[in-house]
Amino acid sequence: MATTALEYIDDDLHLPERTGYRIKRALLGPPLTTAQLHEEKLSKKAALGVLSSDCISSSAYGTEEMLIALLAVFGLAGFNILLPMTAVVLLVLVVMTLSYREVVTVYTRAGGSYVVARENFGPRIAQIASVALLIDYIVTVAVQAAAGTAAITSLIPSLGHGSIPLAITVTVVLVLAYGNLRGVREAGRAFAFPTYFFVVAAGLVVIVGLVRELAGDLPKYPTNLPGMIDVHDSGHAIFTGAAIFVLLKAFANGGSSLTGLEAISNGVSAFKNPPGENARRTLSVMSALLGTLVLGISYLAYETHATPYDHGSPTVISQVAKAAFGTAWYGHLGFVIVQVATALILYTGANTPFTGFPFLASFIADDSFLPRQLTRRGQRLAFSNGIIVLTVAALALLFGVGAHVDKLVPFYAIGVFTGFTMAGFGMARYHHTHRENRWRTKLAVNATGGGVSLLIVAIFAVVKFTEGAWLVVLLFPLGWLALMRLNRQYRAEARSLDIVTTQRRRRADSEPLDEPGTDQPQTPPTAHYPRHVVLVLVDRLDLAVIRALRYAGSLRPTDVRAVHITLDSSVAAELRHDWIERGLGDRVPLELLACPDRRLIRASATLALRTVIQDQAEVTVLLPRRSFRRGWQRLLHDRTADRIAYAVSRIPHVAATIVPFDTTLTAATGAHHDEPRLPTDTTVDSGVAAPSGTDADSRTDTDTDTDTVTGDPGAAHPIAALRRGQAVVVEGTIKSVQVGTKAGKSLEVQVFDHTGGIRLLFFGRTAIPGLEPGTVVRASGRVGEYKGHLALANPRYELLECSEPAASPFSLAR
Numbered sequence: 001m002a003t004t005a006l007e008y009i010d011d012d013l014h015l016p017e018r019t020g021y022r023i024k025r026a027l028l029g030p031p032l033t034t035a036q037l038h039e040e041k042l043s044k045k046a047a048l049g050v051l052s053s054d055c056i057s058s059s060a061y062g063t064e065e066m067l068i069a070l071l072a073v074f075g076l077a078g079f080n081i082l083l084p085m086t087a088v089v090l091l092v093l094v095v096m097t098l099s100y101r102e103v104v105t106v107y108t109r110a111g112g113s114y115v116v117a118r119e120n121f122g123p124r125i126a127q128i129a130s131v132a133l134l135i136d137y138i139v140t141v142a143v144q145a146a147a148g149t150a151a152i153t154s155l156i157p158s159l160g161h162g163s164i165p166l167a168i169t170v171t172v173v174l175v176l177a178y179g180n181l182r183g184v185r186e187a188g189r190a191f192a193f194p195t196y197f198f199v200v201a202a203g204l205v206v207i208v209g210l211v212r213e214l215a216g217d218l219p220k221y222p223t224n225l226p227g228m229i230d231v232h233d234s235g236h237a238i239f240t241g242a243a244i245f246v247l248l249k250a251f252a253n254g255g256s257s258l259t260g261l262e263a264i265s266n267g268v269s270a271f272k273n274p275p276g277e278n279a280r281r282t283l284s285v286m287s288a289l290l291g292t293l294v295l296g297i298s299y300l301a302y303e304t305h306a307t308p309y310d311h312g313s314p315t316v317i318s319q320v321a322k323a324a325f326g327t328a329w330y331g332h333l334g335f336v337i338v339q340v341a342t343a344l345i346l347y348t349g350a351n352t353p354f355t356g357f358p359f360l361a362s363f364i365a366d367d368s369f370l371p372r373q374l375t376r377r378g379q380r381l382a383f384s385n386g387i388i389v390l391t392v393a394a395l396a397l398l399f400g401v402g403a404h405v406d407k408l409v410p411f412y413a414i415g416v417f418t419g420f421t422m423a424g425f426g427m428a429r430y431h432h433t434h435r436e437n438r439w440r441t442k443l444a445v446n447a448t449g450g451g452v453s454l455l456i457v458a459i460f461a462v463v464k465f466t467e468g469a470w471l472v473v474l475l476f477p478l479g480w481l482a483l484m485r486l487n488r489q490y491r492a493e494a495r496s497l498d499i500v501t502t503q504r505r506r507r508a509d510s511e512p513l514d515e516p517g518t519d520q521p522q523t524p525p526t527a528h529y530p531r532h533v534v535l536v537l538v539d540r541l542d543l544a545v546i547r548a549l550r551y552a553g554s555l556r557p558t559d560v561r562a563v564h565i566t567l568d569s570s571v572a573a574e575l576r577h578d579w580i581e582r583g584l585g586d587r588v589p590l591e592l593l594a595c596p597d598r599r600l601i602r603a604s605a606t607l608a609l610r611t612v613i614q615d616q617a618e619v620t621v622l623l624p625r626r627s628f629r630r631g632w633q634r635l636l637h638d639r640t641a642d643r644i645a646y647a648v649s650r651i652p653h654v655a656a657t658i659v660p661f662d663t664t665l666t667a668a669t670g671a672h673h674d675e676p677r678l679p680t681d682t683t684v685d686s687g688v689a690a691p692s693g694t695d696a697d698s699r700t701d702t703d704t705d706t707d708t709v710t711g712d713p714g715a716a717h718p719i720a721a722l723r724r725g726q727a728v729v730v731e732g733t734i735k736s737v738q739v740g741t742k743a744g745k746s747l748e749v750q751v752f753d754h755t756g757g758i759r760l761l762f763f764g765r766t767a768i769p770g771l772e773p774g775t776v777v778r779a780s781g782r783v784g785e786y787k788g789h790l791a792l793a794n795p796r797y798e799l800l801e802c803s804e805p806a807a808s809p810f811s812l813a814r
Contacts, residue, residue: 042270044282049192051267052286054140054349055260056195059202059293060342061147061405062089062257063301064316068308068406069250071231076223078231079302085247086298089254090291092452096261097287099424099449102442103265104279106430112266113423114360120426120433123367124484130364131479132418135472137353137360139411140259141176141394145169146312146403148346154318155339160311169403170395172347177391180354180382191348198345199289201338202317206296208334209324213303219323221305228307249463255456256409257294259416260349261287262423266356300324312404317342358386368490369483401468410468413460417453418476424450529653531558531617536624537604537644538564538590540571541578544624544661549588551659552622559615561738563591565603566773576739580766585740589748592737594773600640601647608648614789619654621645626661720755722783722790729780730758730792731800734773739766751777758783759791776800 042050066085070078107115114133118126149169153160159168212218223231264286268279297317300306306319314322321338325331358374362383365374378384401407427446431439461473534557536548545562552560562579566572572592579590595603604621611619623641645656716731732753739747747762749771760779762768771777781795 043272044278044285046192047264047267047271047278048282048285049195051263051270051282051352052260052289053191053195053345054144054263054352055258055286056199056290056293057144057147057342057345057349058257058259059290059297060151060198060317060346061315062254062294063298064308065253065256065406065409066250066298067301067306067316068229069246069253071223071307072229073246075231076305079305081247081250082298082302085250085254086295088251089257090295092255092456093258093261093287093291095445095449095452096258096420097283098445099420099427100261100265100283101280102427102431102446103423104268104283105276106427107265107268108275108279109269112262112360113419113426114363116426116430117422118367120429121422123369123487126422127364127369127480127483128476129419129422130360130369130483131476132415132422133360134357134415134479135475136259136412136415136419137357138390138393138397139408139415140353141173141350141390142169142397142401142403143256143259143405143408143412144346144350144352145172145176145394146398146408147315147405148172148343148350149403150312150315150405151318151339151343151346153313154315155336155343157313160313165312166398166403169398172350173391173394173398176347176351176354177387180351180387181378181384182382191351194341194344194348198341199293201341202293202297204334205317205321205324205338206293206300209300209303209320210296212324213300218300218303220303221307221319221323223305223307225307227309227311229310231307245463248459252413252456252460252463253409255413255417255460257290259412260352261290262416262419263352263356265423266360308406312406315342353390354387357390358383361386361389364483367487368494369487371486372490407468410460410464411472414457414464414469414472414476417456417460420453421450421457424448424453426450529612529616529618531615532620533557533559533561533611533615533617534620534622535607535611536560536562536588536622538562538575538624541575541582541584544626544659547661548622548624548659549584552588552620555620557620558617560588561591562588563593563607565593565595565600565607567595567598567600569772572773576737576767579739585745585766588740589746590739591748592739592773594733594735596774601644604644605647605651608654609651612651612653615787617653621648621654621656623656623658624661625658716753716778718755719751719753719758719790722758724783724785724790726783727781728783728792729778731778732757732776734771734775734777737771737773747771749777751779759786759789760795760797761786761791761793763794770799771797 063082063086066082066089067078070081070085072078074081103112103116107119109115112133114126114129117129146165146169149165149172152168153165159165209218264279264283268275271278271282297320300320300323301316304320304323306316306323308316318335318339322331322335325334325338361370361374364370365372373385374383374389376383376385397408397411401411424446428443428450431443431446436442461469465473532555534552534555536545536552538545549560549562562584564572564575576590576592579585584590593603593607608619608621611617621644623645625641641658645658648654649656715729717728719730719732722728722730730751730753732751734749735752735757736750737747738750745764745766747765747768749760749762750757751760760777776799777797778800779792779795779797781792784791784793786793
């Protein structure tokens with residue numbers, strides 16, 4: 001029976017979908033259920049293909065980046081320096097591989113250097129690694145996509161002119177983002193194929209090139225072709241200060257070959273059991289392949305004099321491939337295959353951050369250092385917000401710098417090697433703390449890895465500072481400070497919402513109400529009040545207000561009041577007339593509250609606080625809000641209800657609730673002008689009850705004001721000094737006028753002088769000309785009590801003057 005009812009509700013309920021959701025569903029597909037979320041475990045072969053694309057693909061541009069720095073200063077001698085420089089880079093590769101073998105052995109869950117730093121240095125220091133990795137992921141997308149485009153333009157030179165390379169690169173990034181928003185998973189043979197394809201193609205280039213070199217027929221390129229960087233014979237000494245700077249710059253460029261080495265540590269949880277051992281072996285194989293390809297391509301570039309071009313294409317690896325395969329048709333076919341394989345692996349490497357960045361961002365957000373929105377999965381179970389942030393940042397970098405690898409590399413390696421540094425030193429501390437078997441050797445390996453990485457960061461920051469590294473150097477402290485600020489905010493919110501902490505603070509702050517030694521309990525200052533008053537803020541009478549009044553009645557309050565804050569006297573008069581005409585005054589009183597300074601939000605907060613204090617009650621403020629489906633309709637209305645709700649909800653004992661009303665609803669959907677069903681009981685003290693024999697309906701709104709006095713000779717009494725039963729004369733400003741009560745027709749006027757306030761009650765009346773908020777009135781009568789407050793029933797009164805000028809109908813757009 002329950003299932004049938006649920007099915008009936010599901011079939012019968014037709015809620016209109018927003019246009020944005022319909023577009024998103026059309027682009028991304030139907031939403032996936034949480035049950036479809038699973039992680040595919042990878043074998044070593046599959047993991048090598050899936051996780052190493054970012055690392056191995058860097059061999060396509062590492063050699064070229066070293067040559068750009070060397071040839072511009074040392075001329076043709078730069079080719080001779082290339083191989084020793086490559087050897088230094090490979091030595092760093094060995095050190096980093098040994099360091100990360102320890103990382104993947106100990107930390108078998110995703111997170112890489114961030115998790116290592118967090119576990120060993122604490123969350124604050126770990127944010128250095130998080131900033132480094134986030135920057136690394138952003139730049140990786142730009143660099144890998146730009147390098148892939150360079151491979152395409154090397155194959156089709158006509159695409160390498162003007163803004164075409166940038167357009168291709170931006171399109172690729174957008175396609176990758178779209179695919180990941182649809183939930184494309186980085187697993188399986190589809191993502192492993194480009195890696196193996198490139199390894200085979202590039203390996204074939206190296207083998208064929210070496211064979212032709214041994215045979216003596218490997219061609220050598222001229223170095224003065226149009227478009228090449230300026231290469232000239234130079235007698236520049238290697239050991240001068242300027243030359244050493246250039247060597248360090250070339251080494252920093254070559255360090256870009258090692259990017260992506262941490263990918264396996266970030267994805268170690270995806271390995272089949274045992275994950276640590278499998279990841280360790282896969283890391284070793286990946287590093288061996290990377291080192292072999294970098295060395296082979298550097299050697300062939302040295303032999304062929306493959307020279308970089310100013311605009312990035314033809315690339316060095318494309319020149320090496322063309323030289324190795326020759327100009328025959330089968331050689332051209334091999335060249336095409338190599339370029340296609342290079343573009344595929346580079347674009348696949350650009351896709352890797354679309355998995356790594358959102359996951360890392362979700363980890364950091366879970367630790368309360370990034371916005372919590374980054375922890376949410378989207379329609380297709382991907383971390384959509386993280387993907388969008390990554391896409392926007394990568395596109396901004398591309399538009400700012402251009403789709404040129406050499407211009408993007410300065411932004412690259414600082415983040416990469418900062419992550420290496422944190423992982424190395426973090427593991428060194430781990431070994432020093434746990435002192436497991438052979439811990440001294442392991443500590444030395446990881447400390448060496450961290451020290452070498454730190455040295456490279458320093459080198460890169462110095463030699464690449466003017467080329468763009470200054471921005472990364474600036475972003476690091478700013479990013480870290482931003483994460484710390486977010487974390488402080490989240491921790492403050494957590495403390496304010498924690499029940500135990502709040503109770504302890506309240507107990508510590510509370511003061512005893514009785515003398516020590518008594519048995520009476522101590523009451524904390526935040527005690528719950530037994531009364532519950534609901535205030536419905538009304539700007540005009542319509543269906544939205546009727547719905548809010550109905551909802552107010554469902555809360556079963558002690559008292560319900562409708563309040564209109566008077567910014568325009570003509571609007572207030574019209575509202576009061578409509579309120580009485582529709583008979584609402586007999587059920588819910590309407591209070592017209594003066595607001596001379598026209599500060600609507602402050603007046604609302606003051607009203608809520610005054611109600612808490614005067615009525616000793618818990619207060620709920622209901623704010624009717626008209627909702628509109630279309631964006632242009634929403635632009636025609638402000639968001640005052642949200643601002644009022646924020647202000648009043650900060651007051652103790654006050655809760656704010658926005659009651660939405662869809663303006664597209666018709667009578668068929670239940671939007672009727674029915675009167676709200678509200679409690680009708682009320683308690684009126686005998687001191688101010690309607691006089692015996694007085695018919696509540698005997699007077700109309702147009703009756704002559706027989707109670708008006710003209711010039712009472714008695715002096716006005718201070719309201720604060722009044723006592724019940726006393727015959728008095730009071731004089732003050734009307735702050736609010738309330739029409740109707742649950743007992744019938746009545747008019748309640750609150751008058752304040754400089755000492756306090758009193759209520760004037762007119763039974764059987766719903767309106768009296770001149771008794772409006774802001775008017776100064778003089779009244780006389782005998783003091784009684786009404787709802788715990790001093791009051792004068794049916795007093796004699798005299799209108800003196802208006803304390804504030806009447807509001808213009810056009811003075812405030814509401």
